[in-house]
Amino acid sequence: MSAGTIEPTTGAPETLPATRWIEGTPSLHRITTDISRPMEARPGRGWWICFAISSLAVLNLLGMVTYLFAKGIGIWGLNNAVGWAFDITNFVFWIGIGHAGTLISAILLLFRQKWRTSINRSAEAMTIFAVMCAGLFPLIHMGRPWDAFFIFPYFPNQRGPLWVNFRSPLVWDVFAISTYFTISLVFWYLGMIPDLATLRDRATTGIKKLVFRVLSLGWNGSQRTWSRYEIVSLVLAALATPLVLSVHSIVSTDFATSLVPGWHTTIFPPYFVAGAIYSGFGMVLTLLIITRQTMHLERYITTNHLEAMAKVILLTGSLVGYAYATEFFNAWYSGNVHERFHFINRATGPYAWCFYLMVLCNVLTPQIFWWKRARRNIPVLFVASILINVGMWFERFVIIVVGLHRNFLPSAWGMFYPTVFDVGILVGVFGLFFTLFLLFIRALPMIAMWEVKGVSHG
Amino acid sequence: MAERFLVGSFGEPEGLLAAVSTLRDAGVAIHDVFAPYPVHGLDQAMGIRRSRLPWITLLAGLGGLCFALAFQYYTAVFDWPLDVGGKPENSTLAFVPICFELTVLIGGLGTVGAFLLRARLFPGKREQLPVLGVTNNVFALVTPLQGEGNEAELARQIMLENGADEVEERETES
Amino acid sequence: MRTRGIVFGVVLLGAGGGLIARGATRIGVHQGYAPEQPIAFPHKVHAGDNQIACLYCHSGARTSRHAGIPSASVCMNCHSLIEKQTTEIQRLKEAVQQRRPIVWTKVHNLPDFVYFNHSQHVVSGVACQRCHGAVEQMDRIEQASPLTMGWCLGCHRAEAHVPTSTFTRVAANVRNRPTPFAGEDCTSCHY
């Protein structure tokens, strides 16, 4: 996380001015009012436009999923050769997105990174929404979603001693993702309690007050509670950090433990984690750039924050690029005919264009962040963040589909062509994600007031 | 019966800190301090011992670990040892991920639960604020008011000296 | 007072959850199902009082997957000789005269994805009552057992003599034993 460390470790502090994480020194009250404004002021046109578009996408999602349940997943382009495509691609993609949030809050908290304070709240929210989107796919990709509960080892049941297969990475997924979701949610909510109390005390209308009163659990800022509170946050951070790493490692075992050429690789866990953080930061960047403009929070989400994230992206992006290279080397070095063919096919086969698009977006794009001017240039950052998300989606697509469509027996080779339902659901889930986020920035403090206060005055 | 307190409100944490330490030197008991964010050094000043919650985390985590191991072993080896791809019935390595996840899950939830209990935070609890704005920009120092007034006077004195904007007497409603 | 409310809520939730769980585990379990039949045939009288062997009428159970419901002609083997007349017997005889099949209502309905073979069990010496209950005491036949997979397995494991725990299995060295009659494989019942 060295890239995230902003305090200069070498050189005398007085020669180098410490990075300012908040423009000026607003009064405590000013901080409160600034950050509460989005929730109290009427939303601007920008918000409404975004919300309209994304909620349309959600409607489309609802319709298509309903049709999916009615007709079966035959409406997708899947077939005997390619059993997973958009569905699991989306799943892994969203899980990846869900990584930056907890990472920013947990790891940066452990590293005592001050710059997390302005962005951790929205990053965590993003995590939660992303995991929700991801969680949709294991359900709807099933042939018989109405029997989805079979995957939980529950009691009592009718079938006696038949449980689930704890050797299956899919079961690991179930536990990993539900754990990750729960812990992230708790962490997010816990961090919000003091701010909820603030809002409660600012609230004027009765209903608002009531809601915030229930949510804030009667918080009154007692120092004794504060001291326990900080301990608990640290503990949660300490738990969440390995959790973040474990989740995508486990997701990667869906592929790594199989014997499909291109899936069956030991570097997948670190490679997937790096990719996840990479795409996660990409998405945080996208979201923050939009919100700081629309919600006028430039004072709290400064270019310094964006630059710090750009550095993380540069690092993880390079890691990902390294992993790509390693895969090819291993395939060649293994001498395994199936492995070798897979990677030749990846680079020259019918899906080669996906592969090169992925390399372009994930390996080349972040290299621009070697230049400080690029790191601090909002348009560049924005475009880059979009490209990164596109690239990471295609990375998963390439791994999954190219791995499946031509493997061991040439007689069973096939192609995957997406249908309107594949694309529609992909779009719809983006809609769901943004809808949730837009509602969040209107309903809850998207910046941790108490932490900002601590940073600016503490 | 209603307790009576002396509440001093500060606009800045520095004065608060000074007041707290002076009060303790003067031997005045401090009921509690209320702040919009955790003020560093206040714990030492007030002499709050470090919380023992991490032990709860350890216990809960271990509990989760043991449960996960035992459950997976029971289902896969004892209850119905099905032949899954010729793998050994006790595929311990394959059980590791879930063991880890349950350790974290139960450890984390246990800690938070314990914290909420210990801090007596629960939905619907009516907050008790010494002064309005402790969740916004006010730092409140609260000392109990015993019978003899001179100690109260002393406390009031110290607070005002250390830049309290206002010092007033309050009663807990009950 | 507020805390008491909370406790009450928790208890209520728990109770509701328990009730739902209990109901959920009963989906498709029709234990106690005793539909009306076109002819009120009392097993009590036939199997109980008159001691007619089950396999006399349900002869399929010995040779076939289905125990089968006897043709009216089988009933007439006796009833053509028996003087006793009731409205029910009258109905039977009408059906026989008109060679009209009697549409009985099936009581024991396994899900379509389960293969159950009566002969296998009868030959292995499983008493009919073990699954069908004390038929000889029933006036109207009813489903005595839950017929769930767990229920089947209970018996299969007891009868299979296949130790289920690894250690005892290794000790008993299952490999050198003949296949147990009561299979424990999924494909014993599902294919």
Add this chain to the structure above:
Amino acid sequence: MNRRPTCEDAAPREADGDPLVQIGLPTGTRSTGFEATRRDVLSLMGFSLGALGLGAGCRAPVQHAVPLPAASIEMVPGVPNLYATTCGACSAACGLVVKQRDGRPIKIEGNDASPLTGGGTCAAGQASVLSLYDDGRLRGPMWLGNAVSWAEVDRHIRSVLDARGRDARDVVLLSQTITSPSTRALIDELRAVFPRFRHVVYDPLSLAALREANRRAHGAAVVPHFLFDRARVVVGLDADFLGTWLAPVEHARQWAQRRTAGTDRGFHVQVESGVSVTGSNADLRLAVAPSQIGAVAVALLAAVTRRMGGDDPGSFGAAGLTQAAPHAVAIEQTAEALVRNRGEALVVCGSNDLPTQIVVAKLNAVLGSVDKTVDLAHPSLQRQGDDAALPALIDDMNRGAVHALMVWGANPVYDHPDGAAFRAALNKVALTISFADRRDETSAHVHAVCPDHHFLEAWGDAEPVSGHFSLRQPLIAPLHETRAAEESLLAWAGRTTDHRSYVRAFWKRALYKPAAGAAAPDAFDDFWERTLERGAIDLPRPPVATHAFAADLEESVREIVARANRAGGDHDGYELALQETVGARDGRHANNPWLLELPDPITRLTWGNVASIAPVTATALGVSTGDVVTLTTETGKLELPAFIQPGQHRHTISVAVGYGRWAAGKAGDGVGGNAFPLARVANGLRTTSARVTVTRTGRRARLSPAQTHFSMEGRDIVQTLALAPSEHEHEHEKLPDLWRERLHGAHAWGMSIDLDACTGCSACVVACQSENNIPVVGAEQVRKNRIMHWLRIDRYVEGDGEDAQSLHQPMMCQHCQHAPCETVCPVLATTTSSEGINQQVYNRCIGTRYCANNCPYKVRRFNWHNYTANDDFPYNMTSPLGRLVLNPDVTVRSRGVMEKCNLCVQRIQLGKNQALLQRRPMADGDVATACQQSCPTGAIVFGDLADAGSRVSKLLAGRRAYRVLDDLGTRPNVGYLKRLTREEES
């Protein structure tokens, strides 16, 4: 049937809707549908106790059981009965044993007792049970297009037949070859009834030339009975005798008997233009244009005679072959082999060209094959058609010389080049009758349609080969108001006997020879019963008188040589070659979805035919697979998608016949194009080839291939073994195992597949589909690579020239002991059974498809849609009638579950149960899987690997045994025997 009635269904409606209930049986077939009943919903809400109080009718899904009014001894509900009968799918009339369950035939098996086929079947035969339940069949007789009663239609017909002028004009019965002796006798009797009665016979795929050649050569116009098992060297000239020609099941069996007989494997040369099943199995395959087949025969004859030191080749004008026949070297080599094995050599020719057949007859005569491998004395009685007869008949009809015309088992409007003329001529006939089971291309234009039974509903007999008889008995009461054609004829002839008694009487009269002396009165009854039970019997027949070869060879050779030289070595244009394929055959089964969806073993295409073009030719023409081309011959024009076919002769375009029906029925109409009109009847013989011009249309067609990539990519998938003189046993290296081996039960079921014996005929594919209730998904889904077959026959091609080598490999679940699919299933829906079966539990499966992704053999099949009772898939599983074919012992899979081969576990359980009932241990051979049973060459052997003495154990211990993708460590219980490659004969 797989739907459980809910309380809304009144019992009577259920009874009407469900024929099973009508015949008084518990409803059989099972499904994994998700059927929440109202009670379930309630109980989910936690009110199950309350629900107990609800009315019995609506509380649980009500099922009814309706016993037979009177008990039957023969039929115990749930117990299958096996009856021997005779196949009616083609004129080969193979012996069958049909599995009848709860009063309805559900599965066709070969009859081991049949001396000809010995238990094998073909794809069409396997599928014919589905035709029984075809919705397209007529429900009863029709007069002028209206459904009427038999009485009425008989009245009409009789009135016309008895009308004046009948003795002035002909009464004609037009049929394809009839191999039934009793029916032939019946037809002879008709001659007496109708003074001017004529029986016109034609075959869509004719062997008239062969018969004529034998008449001239040996004085008997017969199709010889070929004995491949007696031939060490077989030369096939344009005769797909393993796939479709004459009696493929019998031939394949004989051929395999020779090929798998230890080291003396025999040598098989195939000379053909397109790639056929036979060609793909030959040791040496020569691609030759149809016009050059004769030249090759002549060259072969010349080479042979030269070696035999007999009369000088020049003497019969072979020298005139200015342009040397192609493949000179290979021909010399073949001649060498033939001569060295004279007496054990066999040359078969499928060409309908008289001179060629005469030369071939001469070849067989020279090689001393006659009466050894070519049996003229007891010939085959198939393909007796006279190609000249139908055109003549059309003339007579147009002249008004035909009073009444009965069309039986023939569809000339579709399958004859003069079909249009025939259809027009029908109007000139006072009375036209068809016995077709549907309103097909021909019967749609006749006055009276008198639907014949399906052969599974009918009595009958057959004599496909002189002296080899078999009996046919009904497996089910006629489903519709149909009547045996024989009975119709008898009725119109004023006879009242029913068909059964007629057949029985005929056998008593004509065939039954009472044992000398003791002729007990009921002796015939015993004989009849025994024969019915056995199905097949051999009875003495007087041999056909023949003489030594005495035909004008020179003339034939001269003609061939002239033609060959005319065609010239440098073909300016292209030739068309019509082919029969194992699925479509001559098109009579065109409405059978199993056959339509059966991937052709050569092209691996389903649902339609194509124009097969050699790669070089395709480049020259600038077409690629899928481009629609127009084929124009002098008699017709047809647009078909091109298909690039390695091994195809570069100047020949091959097209499969049997497609392009327009009145076959819902499934078969408009599938592919009809190629019959492309070839004509030339000087009294139907040709199967013609000059053709190929032009691009610029349009593209969307094919439905079951396989798109034919190269093995240099992987060791189909392994071959050079037949070396040293027979050293090599021991299989045991791969290291990470884990302690799991404990197993008493059995370890496994299978061995002999790639040297497998011809790719695909009978097993249909057998599997029929046994395991595998749905038909239709062209669109196949195109999406969603075909459901559990057992597929992969074809790999090595090389892309005319000498490309095809390799067939049946591929199904390999039942790995270290199964990759099992580890990844989250819900334990697939595990290894204690008997080594990789078991798939449908009702546990939630459809994550992880198993299929992780299966290196890609043999798992997923139910992408609901294929039963779903109007999007209007095949047999959606029609109440069609569902009668389903196997009640096998679950019908619902949407969203994975399925795959389970080694016919229902048969294993049945075998175990029978052993249990008989209180005996299981023996090797107690259980035969559907694929094994149907295989005519015995390439598939199933058994217990735990029993070292079982056949399968021995085979898999041999030097040819190997496992596919063994290096993955999957430890399959299904093993393959390497295909043997022949060293050069020298």
